[in-house]
Amino acid sequence: DGGITQSPKYLFRKEGQNVTLSCEQNLNHDAMYWYRQDPGQGLRLIYYSQIVNDFQKGDIAEGYSVSREKKESFPLTVTSAQKNPTAFYLCASSGTVNQPQHFGDGTRLSIL
């Protein structure tokens, strides 16, 4: 089945540690997105990529980094500079303009 796969489902980070969240899609979508979901705040955009080898900062990019070396993959690294990383992280992808975004199941990140 076509879809978006995020892994792991749960992730724990120690203080000062970088962690990487995986996002893979087999929908042949050009655009991919990372959101952070916090209670009562909806989804906030961290980074997005509209094409391979290109990505842009979203509204809350500080403390995060991404890469887009392959069309199918858009990993997100939560760096030690992110002071409040505990959240639910959602990856999405979309096709051409005027197409809705499709979402993965999410990764819940917690701090040890």
Place this chain on the structure above:
Amino acid sequence: AQSVSQHNHHVILSEAASLELGCNYSYGGTVNLFWYVQYPGQHLQLLLKYFSGDPLVKGIKGFEAEFIKSKFSFNLRKPSVQWSDTAEYFCAVNPNNAGNMLTFGGGTRLMVKP
């Protein structure tokens, strides 16, 4: 900056009650509008979308939404809710000049009592 407001953070209804969830946005240009639903333990799913044409849009599971341009609103409605509609609902806006970028509202948690 554009914003999306969902007025009700938590809604509790009994089965068969009617539902209306408010959504207002602050962008002045042409927009595409979406409602997504997140059932407990599941990923976000598209409920319905508006791009152009008839401002009354019908989605899955008996949901509909009405785009009222003069009020910058896109309220979600369902005449008779079911226990299985218990979920979190998100309104999202995509300005036509912003690719597929979405700005989400804060979400509304709906609990339907059997």
